[in-house]
Amino acid sequence: MHMFFVLSRLAWRYLWRNHRRTIVMLSAIAIGAWAMIFMTALTRGMVDQMIEDGVSVIPGHVLIHDPDYLDDPSVNNRVALNDAELDERFGDAGFVSWASRVRVPAIVTSERESRGVTLLGIDPQAERGFSFVDYDDVDGRFLEGPDDKGVVLGAKLADTLETRVGKRVVLMSQDPDNEIADRGFRVVGLFHAEMDATEESYAFVGKRTAQDMLRIGNSVSEVVFVGDDYRDVEPIYEKVAALVDDSVRVSRWTEVDTYLGTMMGMMDGFMLIWVIVIFLALSFGLVNTLVMAVFERIREIGLMLALGMKPSMILGQILIESMMLLAVGLLIGDVLAWATIKPLEGGIDISIVAEGMEMFGASSTLYPSFNIDDVILANVVVMILGFLASLSPAWRASRYEPVEAITKV
Amino acid sequence: MTAVRCIDLCKTYRQGDQDIKALDHLSIDIEKGEFVCLMSPSGGGKTTLLNAIGGLDIPDSGEVWIADERIDQMSKGQLADLRLANIGFVFQAYNLIPVLSAQENVEFVMQVQGIPAAERRDKSHAILEEVGLKGLETRRPAEMSGGQQQRVAVARAIVSRPELVLADEPTANLDSKTSAELMELFTELNEHHSTTFIIATHDQRVQAYAKRLVRMLDGRIVGDAEQHAA
Numbered sequence: 001m002h003m004f005f006v007l008s009r010l011a012w013r014y015l016w017r018n019h020r021r022t023i024v025m026l027s028a029i030a031i032g033a034w035a036m037i038f039m040t041a042l043t044r045g046m047v048d049q050m051i052e053d054g055v056s057v058i059p060g061h062v063l064i065h066d067p068d069y070l071d072d073p074s075v076n077n078r079v080a081l082n083d084a085e086l087d088e089r090f091g092d093a094g095f096v097s098w099a100s101r102v103r104v105p106a107i108v109t110s111e112r113e114s115r116g117v118t119l120l121g122i123d124p125q126a127e128r129g130f131s132f133v134d135y136d137d138v139d140g141r142f143l144e145g146p147d148d149k150g151v152v153l154g155a156k157l158a159d160t161l162e163t164r165v166g167k168r169v170v171l172m173s174q175d176p177d178n179e180i181a182d183r184g185f186r187v188v189g190l191f192h193a194e195m196d197a198t199e200e201s202y203a204f205v206g207k208r209t210a211q212d213m214l215r216i217g218n219s220v221s222e223v224v225f226v227g228d229d230y231r232d233v234e235p236i237y238e239k240v241a242a243l244v245d246d247s248v249r250v251s252r253w254t255e256v257d258t259y260l261g262t263m264m265g266m267m268d269g270f271m272l273i274w275v276i277v278i279f280l281a282l283s284f285g286l287v288n289t290l291v292m293a294v295f296e297r298i299r300e301i302g303l304m305l306a307l308g309m310k311p312s313m314i315l316g317q318i319l320i321e322s323m324m325l326l327a328v329g330l331l332i333g334d335v336l337a338w339a340t341i342k343p344l345e346g347g348i349d350i351s352i353v354a355e356g357m358e359m360f361g362a363s364s365t366l367y368p369s370f371n372i373d374d375v376i377l378a379n380v381v382v383m384i385l386g387f388l389a390s391l392s393p394a395w396r397a398s399r400y401e402p403v404e405a406i407t408k409v
Numbered sequence: 410m411t412a413v414r415c416i417d418l419c420k421t422y423r424q425g426d427q428d429i430k431a432l433d434h435l436s437i438d439i440e441k442g443e444f445v446c447l448m449s450p451s452g453g454g455k456t457t458l459l460n461a462i463g464g465l466d467i468p469d470s471g472e473v474w475i476a477d478e479r480i481d482q483m484s485k486g487q488l489a490d491l492r493l494a495n496i497g498f499v500f501q502a503y504n505l506i507p508v509l510s511a512q513e514n515v516e517f518v519m520q521v522q523g524i525p526a527a528e529r530r531d532k533s534h535a536i537l538e539e540v541g542l543k544g545l546e547t548r549r550p551a552e553m554s555g556g557q558q559q560r561v562a563v564a565r566a567i568v569s570r571p572e573l574v575l576a577d578e579p580t581a582n583l584d585s586k587t588s589a590e591l592m593e594l595f596t597e598l599n600e601h602h603s604t605t606f607i608i609a610t611h612d613q614r615v616q617a618y619a620k621r622l623v624r625m626l627d628g629r630i631v632g633d634a635e636q637h638a639a
């Protein structure tokens with residue numbers, strides 16, 4: 001400990017002997033750290049947003065389907081339990097939110113246009129807490145119950161179909177016998193969503209109305225369960241799985257929406273790669289700085305060895321010097337990143353480029369998120385890699401022969 | 410008791426296609442408490458011998474003993490410990506760590522030895538005063554004259570009271586008054602603490618303080634005489 005202090009003081013003095021070089025290197029490390037964290041914050045913000053938008057659209061953290069439904073989401077692949085049995089099984093099991101619904105592909109036709117949509121037959125009260133539709137922000141009204149005879153479309157879809165509240169549309173799908181199942185609906189409401197794609201994709205009708213139309217009695221396509229955090233669905237998953245047999249399939253949302261699921265998993269990997277790439281760029285400067293710093297004090301190192309310092313102390317001294325450089329640089333970079341990200345956390349309007357972004361599911365406002373775990377990861381990775389990169393110059397410094405070093409002119 | 414024993418030391422340097430015998434079958438015994446002056450024309454092998462005794466350089470053949478330990482086969486770490494604990498050095502060419510102040514340079518060895526800060530400060534202040542550098546404690550080497558730097562180096566060599574002091578031209582750069590003061594200091598340490606001194610020098614004034622004069626030429630000892638202090 002005492003020796004650590006002695007070596008630290010020497011290291012610190014040497015660091016500031018060549019101000020210019022140290023400041024240049026500090027700036028490089030600080031900018032590198034800033035870039036790591038800032039870039040990660042942007043990406044993290046984008047991905048978080050994408051996932052949140054995506055998860056809110058699914059919606060549901062754990063889902064029950066017929067084992068074949070995910071491959072073929074048709075009306076034939078229904079959950080083997082009917083409404084009454086579902087109620088009996090899950091009603092009192094203590095789930096925060098759960099709902100069952102009909103979910104089949106359908107075609108909606110107005111007087112002028114037709115579009116393919118996903119028909120959702122829902123019980124609006126059961127889904128109130130987690131639906132991606134804000135029931136109060138609907139032009140007209142939202143569905144009032146499972147028996148509602150109206151349809152709620154996305155505002156964008158209504159535009160495309162050139163229809164509006166009060167007009168009639170026809171929804172068409174298949175019944176279990178592959179017969180056309182269709183029915184006229186009055187448009188009672190138009191919902192708004194973050195993304196146009198969402199507004200174009202869904203048509204909401206009452207669950208019972210949908211069951212009648214499709215002639216499926218009181219069976220449903222899926223049962224969904226929603227917890228508090230989409231990142232942590234394991235407890236719900238296990239609870240649900242314990243309540244059913246293998247006539248149905250229980251999935252986490254990441255298995256249903258593999259795109260988003262993969263995205264979430266990739267984010268951490270991406271972060272690490274990004275940190276390492278920037279570090280590699282930095283490491284050349286770092287190693288070069290150390291090699292220079294060692295080279296210009298060969299004699300002093302020789303002198304210290306001659307006076308009775310052990311080679312390991314020289315090694316330690318150079319390593320401490322490198323760690324100090326990194327730590328100070330990182331600290332500046334962290335503060336810089338914090339100072340630039342915090343003001344932007346309210347959101348950056350990227351609507352100019354948002355048309356293109358929506359292609360892969362991002363919305364037009366980007367909320368960078370200063371994530372302390374990411375900051376820690378970046379700092380720890382840089383310190384560890386920096387330590388490793390410094391080993392070689394430090395080792396070489398400790399191998400000098402005292403006489404050679406002293407007599408060198 | 411023998412402080413230093415060298416047996417049949419050889420050290421050859423190659424310069425171009427010429428072999429230079431810096432040490433040529435050299436043997437010498439130095440008792441504890443001796444005050445030895447090594448003299449030779451330039452290139453006679455004084456520095457090479459001091460480096461061998463201090464474990465800074467390993468001779469090609471022969472044995473070096475410090476007290477009753479053979480050092481020419483020790484590891485780097487053992488040699489470092491030996492130097493740290495037992496030997497004070499004044500080097501011929503390069504002595505001070507430029508990023509440390511005079512006082513910090515003097516304390517350097519004590520610091521590596523792990524001596525507490527208060528004790529270090531007291532000792533370094535006292536010794537700097539003795540070598541006539543009171544008031545210059547916080548100067549960096551670059552802010553001192555060659556003679557002042559030399560005195561800082563001497564102060565560092567003796568501050569922790571080593572048993573053996575190896576000094577290579579300690580009075581180079583010093584005026585005769587300062588060099589006389591320094592030699593008085595050495596003599597006093599030698600007499601009161603029986604510190605062994607081996608001093609390589611050209612300086613006639615230094616030779617006058619020596620109790621034993623060893624003359625070298627081309628890596629060999631060509632004269633070895635006791636003398637009574639002036």
Ligand SMILES: Nc1ncnc2c1ncn2[C@@H]1O[C@H](COP(=O)(O)OP(=O)(O)OP(=O)(O)O)[C@@H](O)[C@H]1O
Binds near residue numbers: 424431449450452
């Ligand atoms: N590293 C080296 N490489 C080659 N030759 C060397 C080396 N060190 C010393 N020598 C040679 O060895 C011989 C002895 O050198 P040494 O430095 O021991 O002499 P010295 O008595 O200390 O001389 P000076 O009074 O000039 O300090 C000289 O001829 C010198 O040129």
Ligand SMILES: [Mg+2]
Binds near residue numbers: 457
């Ligand atoms: Mg010499």
